[in-house]
Amino acid sequence: MDSSLDALQQRIGHRFADPALMELALTHRSYGADHNERLEFLGDAVLSLVVSSLLYDRLGDSDEGDLTRVRAHLVREDSLYRAALQLGLPESLRLGEGEARGGGALRSSILADALEALIGATFLDGGLTAARTLVHSLFGEVIETTEVASWAKDAKTELQEWLQARRIPVPSYRIIATRGQAHAQTFEVECAVPALSLQETGEGKSRRAAEQEAARRMLDALRDSDEPGSPLRS
Numbered sequence: 112m113d114s115s116l117d118a119l120q121q122r123i124g125h126r127f128a129d130p131a132l133m134e135l136a137l138t139h140r141s142y143g144a145d146h147n148e149r150l151e152f153l154g155d156a157v158l159s160l161v162v163s164s165l166l167y168d169r170l171g172d173s174d175e176g177d178l179t180r181v182r183a184h185l186v187r188e189d190s191l192y193r194a195a196l197q198l199g200l201p202e203s204l205r206l207g208e209g210e211a212r213g214g215g216a217l218r219s220s221i222l223a224d225a226l227e228a229l230i231g232a233t234f235l236d237g238g239l240t241a242a243r244t245l246v247h248s249l250f251g252e253v254i255e256t257t258e259v260a261s262w263a264k265d266a267k268t269e270l271q272e273w274l275q276a277r278r279i280p281v282p283s284y285r286i287i288a289t290r291g292q293a294h295a296q297t298f299e300v301e302c303a304v305p306a307l308s309l310q311e312t313g314e315g316k317s318r319r320a321a322e323q324e325a326a327r328r329m330l331d332a333l334r335d336s337d338e339p340g341s342p343l344r345s
Contacts, residue, residue: 115203122198124248125233125241134205136232137225139215141207147228154231157239158186161246165254177259179334180269185250187276191223194249200225266327270302273333279306282329284322287312302329309333 116133120126127133132150140146162185166178173181184190195201201216204225215221226249234242271281288299298318302325303310311332313324 119203123245125237127236129236132232132236136228137203138205139221141210142205150228150231151224154227157234157242158230161243169254173259188219188223191226192219195222195226266323270326270330300325302326
């Protein structure tokens with residue numbers, strides 16, 4: 112086995128009974144027809160499950176919305192990219208010549224996908240215990256020290272980041288109604304994501320408050336649809 116793969120197994124704390132699974136997890140589609148995208152799909156689900164379990168144990172007083180928000184930050188591309196760098200994945204990736212020359216080994220999307228694939232491969236090779244050990248080594252310290260308030264963001268920012276992470280154009284907002292006297296108006300705003308043909312509305316005592324409420328409702332709708340197999344998943 113390649114020495115870099117041997118060293119990587121030591122860093123992740125799992126020695127593969129089937130080394131081919133590990134090699135497949137680190138193989139980008141530019142390398143050939145046999146690549147890591149199926150393992151990435153599996154690893155995404157395993158990662159979400161394990162992080163959800165760790166957060167459930169750590170943040171026992173938090174509601175579903177808080178847990179969902181913290182999990183979304185932990186499993187987003189930027190977090191996975193940093194974890195992949197921490198593991199030294201760039202030196203072990205198998206890329207096509209063009210992708211390698213173009214700096215693909217340090218591309219955030221490629222590294223994030225490879226890490227998810229590696230989690231999926233670890234799950235297949237060693238079961239949930241092995242996968243949980245790997246995920247805990249990557250995110251356990253952050254989870255153990257995190258507080259829900261530290262991840263708080265306004266709904267418009269969260270919505271924009273959710274969409275950008277999935278390469279979906281940012282939403283638009285427009286006032287569709289105002290009611291009441293000038294000194295005590297209520298605004299109704301529509302939040303639209305044309306790429307997904309979705310619209311949600313919100314009301315507030317100011318335009319900004321109405322936009323935030325519309326964005327929050329849009330986020331709720333998107334998260335409800337963000338299930339394995341859904342076309343909204345990245």
